[in-house]
Amino acid sequence: MKPVFKLGLCAVVVASLAACSSSESRRQASDDFEYLESAPLSEWQNLPDQQPEFSGAYTIPNRDFAGPTGRNIDIRPPQQILELIPGARYERDAKGVTVWMPREEQSERVWQTINTLIEENQIPVRTSSIDGVETDWLVWTLEDDDEVIESRYTVVPVSDRSRSGFRIDMIEWKRNGQAENVSVDMRDRYSAQMTNMITSRYDGDLREEARIRAAQLVKNIPISLGKDRSGLPVIIARAPYDVFWERLPAILGQLGMTVEDRNRSQGTLTVKYKAPDDEFWEEIGTKPLQLDRDNYNIQLGDLGNRTSINVTDSAGKPIAEEQLASLSPVLVAAVERLNLN
Structure with missing residues (x-):
């Protein structure tokens, strides 16, 4: 009975606090405002024969400042602009x-x-x-x-x-x-x-x-292993970035990858890989992926009418070329499998 009573009391306290919290109180600071009673600035008095030395770093401009003070100051953080348009x-x-x-x-x-x-x-x-x-x-x-x-x-x-x-x-x-x-x-x-x-x-x-x-173009997405400008291996999907971005989570889901986070403007996806059983690989007709059970980061690049695909492990290191090479035919098979569903 005792733990139940304590839980009930906590719930009442939380409910009371929530009821007392208004939009006005959420916008106002709750500390004291003694600074409003500060004495006005006065002229600096030098000692006889003293040579004053001042730094302009802390000089307060001599003019009137208009603005809220005390409880009239809105303490809420500024409204952020959602940067949803890449490059804007x-x-x-x-x-x-x-x-x-x-x-x-x-x-x-x-x-x-x-x-x-x-x-x-x-x-x-x-x-x-x-x-x-x-x-x-x-x-x-x-x-x-x-x-x-x-x-x-x-x-x-x-x-x-x-x-x-x-x-x-x-x-x-x-x-x-x-x-x-x-x-x-x-x-x-x-x-x-x-x-x-x-x-x-x-x-x-x-x-x-x-x-x-x-949905209309998924049946025609050729995927192959190629090289980037620096000669490093990269997977190329012959589909526009916007198209491939929308379809990729469904493709990855076929392979035992769960998308845990993604950022469209940056072209990044964080996935957790859990290898399917042998029956799955026999069904799609490819060799199993040479990937460990781990988290991976997938980086897409916009190449106009094509999309590049790079994969790094949880430590941020690119996966080995043979691992990337094993992913390419599996992606092709996953697309074909989606077409049949």
Whole structure:
């Protein structure tokens, strides 16, 4: 009975703490604020005949600084921009966010994404033209906000020499239905939120298209062992990176490899290998993989209409050439086996 009683008491305490934790308390520091009562700076007084020596490293500029103090300071970490577009650059400033796309066709594609969000009314619009979009009120619901936050933006295309992309600026802000002067921190947080909304949809649409193409093209993925530019062995799959990336987990699953982690923008997969039984190898008609039961890292490289495949062990060392050579025909057999299912 005693352990049960203790567990019940802990549960009550946790529940009480959770109930007392509001979005306001999660945004505020809980320590003392005695620094707000500090005496103002005074002029340094030198002793008679003293030659003062000062370092400019700690000089405080002589001007007024505007900003929150004490409990008005939002202690939450900044809203991160999800870097879902490989090669894109994100520039944040006091007014908003600029996203530079790596290629012109990607810039055009992101505007297709924005237009799709507008058509689906996920981005309500007041005005729209070739020069950009002025949104209506977007309502944000975040875990750490009990308040109703609304904001409006302009989203415009930008270009600079050979670069192109889009720019997001917040133009109005409301809290619980009341218009307010937005702080720099809130402008930064919700400009990043708007950016993530667009880039997440862009990434999701590309993934879905790649999945469909992968399903259509999986029957025609020649795989062979070759050499890279430095003469080292590498497996080459004659399929675009996006297509092969979407299909590879299913192929690896046929071989007893469980994908534990993967990063599409970096082209990396972490897999755990457990060798299938002899019956499996007889069924697919290849020799067993010359791999130990271990974790492996698979690195894919984008070669245009082809994809390179490199494998390293759990220590980060490339597997031996004979091991890589044993993987190539097994991947081919796994693709063929998927085609029959």
